[in-house]
Amino acid sequence: MDDHIHPEPTSFISKYIFSHDHKVIAKQFIFLGLFGLLFGGVMAMIIRWTIAYPGEPFPVLGKLLFSDTNGLLSNDRYAMFFTMHGTIMIFFAITPILIGGFGNFTIPLMIGARDMAFPTLNMLSFWAYFVSVLFLAGSFFVPGGASAGGWVAYPPLASTQFQAGWGHTFWLFAIYFVGASSTMGAINYITTVIRLRAPGMGWFDMPLTIWGLWLTAVLNALFLPVLTGGAILMILDRVAGTHFYTAASLGQKGGDPILWQHLFWIFGHPEVYILILPAWGIVSDLLSFFSRKPAFGYRVTACAMIAITILSALVYGHHMFTTGMSPMLSESFQILTMIISIPAAIFFENWLHTIWHGQIRLATPMLFSLGLVFVFGLGGLSGLYLGSIATDLYLHDTYFVVGHFHLTMAAAVLFGSFAAIYFWFPKMFGRMMNDTLGKIHFWLSVVPLTAVFVGMLIVGYAGHHRRTPSLQAYEYLKPLQQMNVWITVAALSLGAAQVLFIINFFMSLFAGPKAPNNPWGVGTLEWMLPSPPKYYNFEKIPNIYYGPHEYGNPSVKDRDWVGQWEDPKNPGSGGPNAH
């Protein structure tokens, strides 16, 4: 593989647009993802505002966006907003940032490869993704507006009978291209990790970040095609008049609307782990890096990740307890779901054990990692109520569910993304981010974020069902209005805090202090390279002698870390490959 060095592209287009370089593709994904995050975030603010302040237009934006309705978010637009908020946040913010972005950036660098196994496929994966973005953005402008049946798009509500127009069809095309993109990316990641690890790097010498990303890729390759296939059937239903998801009772030839729920959740539950596994991996590494202590029980953590990956494929029925699924099946899904507690408990144990008796540096990436442990703890524990049938029968489709999955998928994954951005920013752009601003950003985020989603758990418990722009139709929901106002206040504060991140990001991008090769004193392979690394990363592929978490090794005297590439005969010296 050493001889596969192509010359560096010179034209702007081949360097920055149609790039084969995994580092450039990573940045493309991250910028798109951050844009998606901003977009989805503003939508969330408008949604929250509508619930809390009925009849009040959202400041400034309301009048601009909804001039025809006096600046108010009408009911049909409200449905579009929460549908698109979910879709954007999942497929167009978190997926591109953590998987497309940091997957691309870290995999070759951390395993000692010059690029992905299939650079052209990698480029195609991004451009398929871009096509998907175009479809999604376009769907806002077609007659009838964007998809409005919830991000789960249950038929018959998702059929042309109840959502005429091209909005939902565009949505399906967007999903189709996201699926294609993710499948291409997954094949690439899986192959790269299997084939291109630097000599000496066994499976259990890989950073846990790579474990997380690799297992995510496996799940992506297995389960996104299920969603993509399901979406094709729905496109056929909408465009070609087939009846895969129509119910016989509608006076038409019958398929089965519930079929979509099965296909969707066979994908949908693994999707939760597709999103969270990279964050877990990153945080497992960062907790060790910033505690200056080896990751406790590394192998057990990796095996717990594998176990969760397998289990995630077997539990999807817990989303369907109220559909009338057979009790036997429901109970089986209930038990399998609960078993996930075992590997999850192992993570928490090992995370806490890693920081215990460490020498903790509370830099921004570490704060966000600790924050992830906290919010994921809340999210994971609140999942117990939903995995058990007797409690789910009441809590299903309430804000309890919304709070729960936001704590796991949104809060935890968001914190994982922020940890990753603050941590790898120097390597990615060659400049340091401002640590003080970063810390303020963390504290101003973690407090309102917890308030928002714990608040949702509380109103859900009190009976507030989902997808309600107003509570006034129900006597028993009126007492929850105050709590909802509080949630909105917290959400707006959370949104406001993100301005600090945007400022920090762009200021550092253009004017941050130059980053040294290894600002954090970390021993994984990317930190032996200059910041940012050169095209094709490694002049000479390093040999691997150490695991990724050699901190406080007593055989090394003058510093508390050892690079994976360093010669064990002379560790701590920087080794033959050090720059």
Place this chain on the structure above:
Amino acid sequence: MRLLKFAPPAYLTKYAAWLTGIYLAFGHGIVSAEQVPARYTPPTDISVDGHLFDSLFILVTWMILGLFVAMTAILIYSMIAFRQKPGKRAVYEKGDSKKDAVKSVAFAIAIFLGVDGPLLGFSHRDVIDNFWNFPNTKEIDNDKDVLRVEVLAQQWAWNFRYAGKDGKFNTADDIVTLNDFRVPVGRKVLLQLTSKDVIHSMFLPNCRIKRDANPGEITRMWFQTKNDAVGDYQIACAQMCGYAHYLMQGSFKVLSEQQWTDWYGESARISENWATAQNEFEGKHAELKARNNYSWGWEWKSQPPQ
């Protein structure tokens, strides 16, 4: 919790909005919540099984609260006690021995058995003995012990059908109501549900249950109200069913035995009269018989799919 009992003062909400950087002091105030006393727990429990949910929820909360507090305490303690001190090194502890692995797996299994175990056990018991322990439909041929009701959900309303005098569904003397669900207090109620259009979900928050109403199939749900449950409640649609989903509420009245006899007797009488008139009419105009459109109902399924 005490703090939360008050609506946030207007200046605070305004301040938060200002913080977003988009509230440019446009001068219009923020509507504060209608002054209803706040509630943070489920609405009144009116069914004989509802307490099963309530107690299980509290039990789980206490169990995981222990875990959560321990975790948070360790996080905060570590952040303070193990802050980096110059010149100091962390313990070089990899935790990669067999013993460590066994220990952590054993601990995780202990948590599973200690927390998930009881939860699974109670959930299994409650589902099998109560929530999904449907009254035996084969033995039901009148509504004396178990009141049967057919529910047809549609965008955005609830239709209810009672059997009427003849005890048979989908006949001319059925009692049919719109968004008006009445049951006698203390009697078991067995529902069969379906939908005319999209998927809905019949949610009775006061009974701690819900069940989807799917087009093309019949699902079922049952509950029994407590003897002191007489009163007015609400049905919610829990499943997203279109842009007016949030308005899809129905009235749910639990009647005393006397009120029930009055209402049901009167309704059955009207339905019967109507049925008689209908029969007479059909006797004269046989060609119109097939056209009757009172029959969205179905023959009661004595053996439902599940």
